[in-house]
Amino acid sequence: MNEIYAKLTKALECVRKQTDFVPKVAIVLGSGLGDYANDIKVECEIEYSSIEGFPVSTVPGHAGKYIFGYVGNVPVVCMKGRVHFYEGYPISDVVLPIRLMGLLGAKILFLTNASGGVNPSFNAGDFMLITDQIGCFAPNPLIGANIDELGPRFPDMSHIYDEDLRILIKEAASENGISLREGVYCQLTGPSFEAPAEVKMLGVFGADAVGMSTCVEAIAANHMGLKICGISCVCNLGAGLSPNPLTHDEVQAAANKAAPLFKKLVSESVIKFGNV
Numbered sequence: 378m379n380e381i382y383a384k385l386t387k388a389l390e391c392v393r394k395q396t397d398f399v400p401k402v403a404i405v406l407g408s409g410l411g412d413y414a415n416d417i418k419v420e421c422e423i424e425y426s427s428i429e430g431f432p433v434s435t436v437p438g439h440a441g442k443y444i445f446g447y448v449g450n451v452p453v454v455c456m457k458g459r460v461h462f463y464e465g466y467p468i469s470d471v472v473l474p475i476r477l478m479g480l481l482g483a484k485i486l487f488l489t490n491a492s493g494g495v496n497p498s499f500n501a502g503d504f505m506l507i508t509d510q511i512g513c514f515a516p517n518p519l520i521g522a523n524i525d526e527l528g529p530r531f532p533d534m535s536h537i538y539d540e541d542l543r544i545l546i547k548e549a550a551s552e553n554g555i556s557l558r559e560g561v562y563c564q565l566t567g568p569s570f571e572a573p574a575e576v577k578m579l580g581v582f583g584a585d586a587v588g589m590s591t592c593v594e595a596i597a598a599n600h601m602g603l604k605i606c607g608i609s610c611v612c613n614l615g616a617g618l619s620p621n622p623l624t625h626d627e628v629q630a631a632a633n634k635a636a637p638l639f640k641k642l643v644s645e646s647v648i649k650f651g652n653v
Contacts, residue, residue, distance in 0.1 A: 381469045382524045384430045388473065389480050391428045396421040398445040400454035402647055403475070403483035403603075405594065407459070407610070408491035408632040413640050414455055419446040425458075425474075432470040434458035443478075449648040454478050461589055462515055463568040472518040472597035476527065479601045485542065485650055486598040488607035489643065491632045492586040493571065493615040495579045496560060501614065502635050504557050504642065505586050506546055507538050507607035511563040511579075512592030519600055528600035537599050542606035542650065549645035555638055560585025562609055564592035576615035586611055604653070608642065610635050 378386075398420055406413050414422075425431045425441040434441045444455040456478070460471050475486065494503070523530040550557040563579050565571060567589030571579070579587055586609050595605050612632050632639075 379522055379524050382526055385476055387429050388431055388477050395423050396445060399482035400452045402451055402453045402485045402487055402650055403478035404453055404487045405456045405459050407489040408629055410489055410639055414444040416640055417446045417448050419444055421445040432460045432466045434460050448644050451647050451651040459590055462566055463589060468516040468518045472593055475594045475597045479603055485604045488591050490588050490591050490609050491612045492588040492609040493613050494611045495576055495587050495615050496585040499611050501612060503611040505609045505611055506543060506557050506559045507562045507609055508559050509561045510592045511584055514565045515593050518593045518597045532600045537595050538606055539604040542604055545649040546646045549649055550642055553641055553645055555642050563587045571615055610639055
């Protein structure tokens with residue numbers, strides 16, 4: 378058996394010993410959404426540290442556990458704290474939590490994150506519906522022997538972010554008076570923030586926002602056939618677009634400020650997903 382798949386199978390067995398909950402929607406809670414679980418009907422919580430071989434998040438503001446429960450009547454699993462490549466884990470470990478949620482039964486992956494604005498028309502606090510991505514700056518999680526049990530060797534990437542889910546998210550935003558931009562998200566490895574010349578380069582490439590996560594998760598989920606959607610909270614302007622030095626504290630503060638609306642948008646969207 379493929380070594381990565383064997384590790385994934387052991388993690389699945391470990392979770393199934395603790396719960397038989399089957400989610401429909403998997404949600405990755407980015408910065409500012411850490412306490413989102415307070416707003417759902419929680420059925421079960423599983424610490425990452427209790428799952429054999431599971432990577433543990435080391436970033437401030439990212440707790441480390443799965444939360445199973447309901448948003449409205451929709452069964453969900455929330456990833457409270459994601460794992461980043463810059464923490465030193467191999468890319469296969471970074472996407473292991475995503476793959477595991479798929480094997481637990483999730484059909485939809487809802488990605489959220491905090492990002493830096495590349496598009497000069499964006500402002501701190503804006504929400505951006507992700508329409509496409511640029512993920513070629515981070516290692517592709519599908520490199521190596523293909524895991525045939527999960528998906529094909531050469532998965533199509535023409536429609537990573539599902540058009541139907543995007544329509545539902547836009548409806549949820551409109552119905553709740555939440556302003557929602559749209560754009561392309563780019564993942565760099567981090568942990569250093571981008572240099573001004575890099576931000577300028579990303580703008581030329583067509584990126585509207587940049588961060589240190591999400592794209593590799595979307596690639597892994599797409600490989601498994603999950604429907605994917607994503608919202609990015611633009612927490613600061615990229616280097617060169619603002620006179621102020623970038624700090625993680627600034628990102629966290631902006632994410633926390635935007636959190637109430639962010640939570641509302643995620644919840645109302647997930648409820649709509651219940652009929653997909």
